[in-house]
Amino acid sequence: MSIAMKRSNNRVDRRLGQIFSLLSAGAALLLMLIVLFLLNESWPFLASFWHEGHWLDLFQSQGWYPLEGRFGMTPMILASIAVTLGAMLLALPLGLANAIYLEFYASPVTARGFRLLLNLLAGVPSVVFGLWGLTRLVPLITQWQPPGASLLAAILVLTLMILPTIALTSASALASVPKDLLAGSMALGMRRKTQILHIMLPAARSGIASGALLATARALGETMAVLMVAGNVVQLPSGLFEPVRVLTANIALEMAYAMGDHRASLFASGLLLTLLVWLLSWVAHRVNSQSQRLAHHG
Amino acid sequence: MHLLSKMLILLSIMTALPLAHAAEDRLTLTGSSTVAPLAAEFAKRYESQHPGVRIDVQMGGSSRGINDARMGLADIGMVSRALKPTEQDLTAFVIAMDGIGIILHKSNAVGELSDTQVIDIYTGKIRNWQQVGGVDLPITVVNKAEGRSTLELFLHHFDLKNSQIKAQVVIGDNQQGIKTVSGNRGAIGYVSIGTAEYEEARGTPIKLLPMASQAATVEAIAKGHYPLSRQLNLVVKGIPVGLAENFITFAQSAAVKDLVEAQFFVAP
Numbered sequence: 001m002s003i004a005m006k007r008s009n010n011r012v013d014r015r016l017g018q019i020f021s022l023l024s025a026g027a028a029l030l031l032m033l034i035v036l037f038l039l040n041e042s043w044p045f046l047a048s049f050w051h052e053g054h055w056l057d058l059f060q061s062q063g064w065y066p067l068e069g070r071f072g073m074t075p076m077i078l079a080s081i082a083v084t085l086g087a088m089l090l091a092l093p094l095g096l097a098n099a100i101y102l103e104f105y106a107s108p109v110t111a112r113g114f115r116l117l118l119n120l121l122a123g124v125p126s127v128v129f130g131l132w133g134l135t136r137l138v139p140l141i142t143q144w145q146p147p148g149a150s151l152l153a154a155i156l157v158l159t160l161m162i163l164p165t166i167a168l169t170s171a172s173a174l175a176s177v178p179k180d181l182l183a184g185s186m187a188l189g190m191r192r193k194t195q196i197l198h199i200m201l202p203a204a205r206s207g208i209a210s211g212a213l214l215a216t217a218r219a220l221g222e223t224m225a226v227l228m229v230a231g232n233v234v235q236l237p238s239g240l241f242e243p244v245r246v247l248t249a250n251i252a253l254e255m256a257y258a259m260g261d262h263r264a265s266l267f268a269s270g271l272l273l274t275l276l277v278w279l280l281s282w283v284a285h286r287v288n289s290q291s292q293r294l295a296h297h298g
Numbered sequence: 299m300h301l302l303s304k305m306l307i308l309l310s311i312m313t314a315l316p317l318a319h320a321a322e323d324r325l326t327l328t329g330s331s332t333v334a335p336l337a338a339e340f341a342k343r344y345e346s347q348h349p350g351v352r353i354d355v356q357m358g359g360s361s362r363g364i365n366d367a368r369m370g371l372a373d374i375g376m377v378s379r380a381l382k383p384t385e386q387d388l389t390a391f392v393i394a395m396d397g398i399g400i401i402l403h404k405s406n407a408v409g410e411l412s413d414t415q416v417i418d419i420y421t422g423k424i425r426n427w428q429q430v431g432g433v434d435l436p437i438t439v440v441n442k443a444e445g446r447s448t449l450e451l452f453l454h455h456f457d458l459k460n461s462q463i464k465a466q467v468v469i470g471d472n473q474q475g476i477k478t479v480s481g482n483r484g485a486i487g488y489v490s491i492g493t494a495e496y497e498e499a500r501g502t503p504i505k506l507l508p509m510a511s512q513a514a515t516v517e518a519i520a521k522g523h524y525p526l527s528r529q530l531n532l533v534v535k536g537i538p539v540g541l542a543e544n545f546i547t548f549a550q551s552a553a554v555k556d557l558v559e560a561q562f563f564v565a566p
Contacts, residue, residue, distance in 0.1 A: 257445030
């Protein structure tokens with residue numbers, strides 16, 4: 001607080017401050033313009049729904065047939081959430097296990113190699129994951145439970161994509177926990193399991209949470225890979241082997257061909273997605289700051 | 299705050315710049331996304347032969363092509379079907395033909411489907427290959443995403459509405475359709491014939507079904523026998539003049555036949 005409030009008299013400092021505030025203002029402005037653009041493009045659609053008094057149809061009606069004037073988005077919103085939740089459910093424990101192995105169990109050489117591998121996995125373009133899913137994973141699931149292109153395929157591909165993010169951020173969160181804590185727990189004669197699960201993991205909680213948030217946002221926003229393996233049928237996600245269409249895939253599939261209300265409705269779904277991510281980061285922020293306050297008081 | 303206003307001014311200048319210069323040696327094409335990649339290739343070759351000319355190709359669907367050509371928003375519209383009787387104020391120039399073929403996995407024993415059978419499969423009345431003379435295997439119906447001209451032609455031919463179709467997989471482009479069908483023994487889909495023929499020749503495990511006992515080949519489309527085919531058109535309002543006329547003549551000439559074939563269409 002006091003550092004930010006204190007005005008520096010140094011000219012270099014002042015100039016640097018100006019440059020940084022300009023850059024930050026640019027980034028903020030760009031974001032604002034994007035949201036304004038989304039609002040502007042989806043406005044005719046939202047307004048007409050509002051005037052006709054049936055904008056709840058967006059969430060109530062089940063069908064998505066924009067050329068026939070039916071714009072039910074609920075199945076796709078739920079599909080987006082189901083795919084993201086499923087991927088997080090798999091990737092979070094796996095990623096945490098990887099991070100714990102990396103920080104506490106792996107020998108330095110293995111750790112370096114493993115970290116390199118995770119970095120590589122994090123850098124693979126999503127289209128590559130999608131292609132692999134479409135040509136290897138989906139046929140495999142098809143042999144078991146046709147049609148193969150399904151919620152499960154999307155969850156598995158997404159899990160692979162967000163796993164390195166979670167593992168790497170969690171590992172660095174664990175690494176930045178003060179070493180005194182570990183030393184203290186060792187001195188108390190705690191077992192390895194207790195040290196890790198009850199001392200280190202809670203201490204690294206906020207870092208792990210922000211990594212998980214990053215991964216969730218990526219899963220929610222992922223388009224190409226999901227588009228290729230999820231089957232893209234607009235229906236409520238009723239089973240793991242049922243095809244679903246997520247919001248992002250819907251935009252990618254139809255935007256190039258959409259006109260008029262159809263086009264505006266796609267922008268509206270983009271706006272919805274943005275709001276969803278905002279909501280998510282707000283909740284994560286609240287949870288984070290609350291847990292930190294609790295930690296300070298306790 | 300004054301930083302923000304500076305940024306805004308800069309942005310508005312940047313967006314205003316491209317509008318500033320417009321010239322007579324510019325040509326704008328808008329419309330069908332099926333025709334656009336082909337037209338873009340034509341444009342590239344035409345530009346390289348006529349330095350100074352700029353040709354701008356934009357997608358937006360056949361209906362936009364009609365609309366823009368009519369309103370004068372574009373010099374030439376691109377339309378992936380024949381003109382309707384209500385559109386006789388426009389003149390159409392065929393630059394290629396395209397056909398849609400039904401594809402199955404190569405291992406599928408079914409060799410032909412009647413129109414009624416195709417309709418029953420796509421509307422979910424027939425759900426197993428056993429019902430049409432194949433093995434006991436559930437059918438995976440592969441449909442196209444809303445707005446695609448391939449879907450439009452398919453629906454129009456079989457007189458269906460998209461909401462009647464009960465699909466298990468919805469795809470975007472032809473390649474995704476071919477990959478989906480080649481990875482699923484029970485799948486049925488429809489794609490552009492040229493692309494399917496090319497993939498089949500390369501050993502991808504798919505097969506094209508004949509329609510109304512006409513083999514689904516590029517040759518059959520060229521002869522006009524194949525029922526599920528369409529024209530790819532360039533349309534203009536009235537009679538084309540100047541650059542537009544030159545470009546249309548170029549697009550119908552033998553000089554671009556290789557480009558048409560490279561995109562798996564049939565030269566007229």
